[in-house]
Amino acid sequence: MEALIRLERVEKVFQVRRKAGRLRSVRSEVRAVDGISFDIARGEMVGYIGPNGAGKSTTIKMLTGILVPSGGRLRVAGIDPARERTRLARRIGVVFGQRTTLWWDLPLRDSYELVRRMYRIPDDRYARNLARCVELLDLGALLDAPVRQLSLGQRMRGDIAAALLHDPEVLYLDEPTIGLDVVSKAKVRGFLRDLNTERGTTVLLTTHDLTDIEQLCTRVMVIDHGRLVHDGDLGGLHAVGDSERTLVVDFERELPPVRIAGARPVKVEGPRQWLAFPASASAAPLVAELTARYPLVDLSVREPVIEDVIARMYADRAAL
Amino acid sequence: MAEALRAYALIAGAWIRSTMAYRFSFVMMTVGNFLATALNFAAIAIIFGHTRLLGGFSLPETAFLYGTSGCALGLADLVLGSMDQLGRRVRDGTLDTLLVRPAPVFAQAAADRFALRRLGRITQSALVLIWALAALKVVWTPADVLLVPVMLLSGAAIFGAIFVIGAAFQFWATDAAEVQNSFTYGGNGLTQYPPTIFAKDLLRGATFVVPLAFINWLPALHILGRPDPLGLPGWLDFCSPLVAVVACGVAGLAWRAGLKSYRSTGS
Known part of the structure; x- marks a missing residue:
């Protein structure tokens, strides 16, 4: 298909001046966009x-x-x-x-x-x-x-x-x-x-x-x-990021970190606990098991936020 | 250029229509603008209540300076006065919204919030000028008669160039609107008085650094048949149009450089 938007190694570099002392300033480069290529049809x-x-x-x-790119080639509708x-x-x-x-x-x-x-x-x-x-x-x-x-x-x-x-x-x-x-x-x-x-x-x-x-x-x-x-x-x-969703559970009383299959305890704060599980998995069996084994007051599921997804991508890459 | 004028007319027209939706408010604002600027002339009138001459100039002669400077600034302010908002636009990022529309940024920035109430200043200055022309005791040659509209237009162009250079400066120093105001409104405050009451160094600065003297002083000295306090050659009295063209050229270059810098740094 015809590419309507095409970027080839597009760069945008900003010169940033930072104060160093009373009169001196230090110049540094910030590569805001560092060689991006993609096509959008x-x-x-x-x-x-x-x-x-x-x-x-x-x-x-x-x-x-x-903004004018500092480098690369960029076309929109030609x-x-x-x-x-x-x-x-x-x-x-x-x-x-x-x-x-x-x-x-x-x-x-x-x-x-x-x-x-x-x-x-x-x-x-x-x-x-x-x-x-x-x-x-x-x-x-x-x-x-x-x-x-x-x-x-x-x-x-x-x-x-x-x-x-x-x-x-x-x-x-x-x-x-x-x-x-x-x-x-x-x-x-x-x-x-x-x-x-x-x-x-x-x-x-x-x-x-x-x-x-x-x-x-x-x-x-x-x-x-x-x-x-x-x-x-x-x-x-x-x-790619193998990202996780989080189950936030409020128990009736303070409990030691609960251990159930398919989820790992992340945080405990009084009667409230955070359990992470793979984003691709269903929350239903976890909820069923929790309700069967522990006295619950409330429960909610948190979707992964972008920052977490990206942090995880890096963590994975570093582990490889 | 045609695109720029068209965009300017479109946007200014929309603002005029929206102003006219609140006609009473418009009339009050215009009257307010008229009265606020009239206070300046009241100050001059009070001075002449105590003295017959100011720096050797009579009241009609001073009124002539006042009227020409005020009309020139009024015209420039009407057309380009909104340019001093440029720094704010750079700061809050709304300049970007002008850059995604199919019209020159300059025309969009200049026509934004086009304020017809600024006619108040022009009307007030024009009334003083008309009275001065009637009261002046000079022999009018055809060249002198022609020199009046020429100096008004050149003066407006010079003030306009200062507005634009000031705006261009705000691409780098976003809170520099006051610097520009000191040259435009301040320049108006200066040139509405006879040049003879100011120090020579100030006059030199107002002639060769910021060409305020060409707005009205130099051509007016010729019309009034008075010597130049700086003793400059007489032909300079006719150079206002040339100075205006140069000033506009510099302003155009400054604007381009400012916009170019913005589009490469984004701030």
């Missing part, structure tokens, strides 16, 4: 994850033409983003979870109207796309409110609509669900899934929420210290 929906400062946002900024930023802008949509691309003091409707004219969207297509977004993202009641008055979830939906009015081929989402409540998250995820399956829009999203990836992406790339450490499906990621 048209119509793919890819998750791009990694710890804070791993290089996710820097990659997105190079893909949108905000365009070099750094050199033809405005030409690329007409073919991509960008949503930053942390800041709006809308005009803060203008009503949502005026922002969209401005987008229509700035992108020169034909009237009929604009009307169709706006109607579709308003319906699916439930924006009808919000159109006349200035962006600054919207809640985070409403603003995010408004931003996603704004990024799609010109029918972009690629949609970049930088932390689209950060800070959203459960209902808003579900709404945003449902919309993105439909967008990808029905319209074939290529989506690249960064996130801290592994559930986003599980529910949306068939492919996930993990970046750490500027390097791509995993590129494959999420199941593969669990396998």
Whole structure:
């Protein structure tokens, strides 16, 4: 299949000055993105994850033409983003979870109207796309409110609509669900899934929420210290990292660390204990055994977080 | 260039429409802007209540300086005043949102929060200027008449260049808006008074370092038929358009360098 996005050994190096003494400063290099290569085909929906400062946002900024790479080759829809930023802008949509691309003091409707004219969207297509977004993202009641008055979830939906009015081929989402409540998250995820399956829009999203990836992406790339450490499906990621889920159990009283097959005790804190078990295994038999053998008060299962998954990948590599 | 003007007009238009949705508030803000700037002239009027001449200049002559400087700054402030927000945009990362839209960043940054209330300053300065033109006792040659609009436009361009250079500087020093303000609004405060009341060194700085003297002092000295306190050659009085072009060129280069630096460092 044709690669819509192609990175070949892309690098981004920042010069950082650090104060050393009263007047002297020491220069050092930070390789935020350190030789990353990948292809994304048209119509793919890819998750791009990694710890804070791993290089996710820097990659997105190079893909949108905000930042100029220090090395390597990068093409989006055949365009070099750094050199033809405005030409690329007409073919991509960008949503930053942390800041709006809308005009803060203008009503949502005026922002969209401005987008229509700035992108020169034909009237009929604009009307169709706006109607579709308003319906699916439930924006009808919000159109006349200035962006600054919207809640985070409403603003995010408004931003996603704004990024799609010109029918972009690629949609970049930088932390689209950060800070959203459960209902808003579900709404945003449902919309993105439909967008990808029905319209074939290529989506690249960064996130801290592994559930986003599980529910949306068939492919996930993990970046750490500027390097791509995993590129494959999420199941593969669990396998690579051999990651674990955690059973948090509240017993009726303090007990010595419990030992049951298929789980290992991690932590004991009064009557509460943490038991780790492989992410691929089911929690049901463990829960059954625990309830049969011990007096329980409460119990919950914690999904692995990205930081743990990556830490585990390194631990495995070091052990090999 | 056409793309930039189009984007500017689109964004400024949206802001004007949204301002007009609250018409009463707009009128109050404009009146406020008018009155706030009128206080400057009140200060000059009070001085002339105690003295007939200020540095050898009469009240109409000083009003002429005041009006030309105020109109020039007002025009530049109306078109480019929002540029002093650039440092904030760099700090909070919203500059990135301008970089993902299909329009020049410069036009987007300049048109953002386009504030029509700034017409208050222009109106106030224009009224003073009209009164001064009527009250001045000078013999108007055709060249002098032409020199008035030329100095207003050149002055606006020079103030505009200072706004842009100040904004470009904020790519590196994100909290440097005050430095720029001291040259624009401060420069206005300087050039609305006769040059003869200031120290020679300050005048040299305002001529050769930051070319404030070309905004109104030098062409006005010619119109008013007064000698230059620095004793500079007379042809400099006609150089304002040239200085404006150079200043805009420098501003363009500074902006490009600033944006380039931002796109390579991201902060």
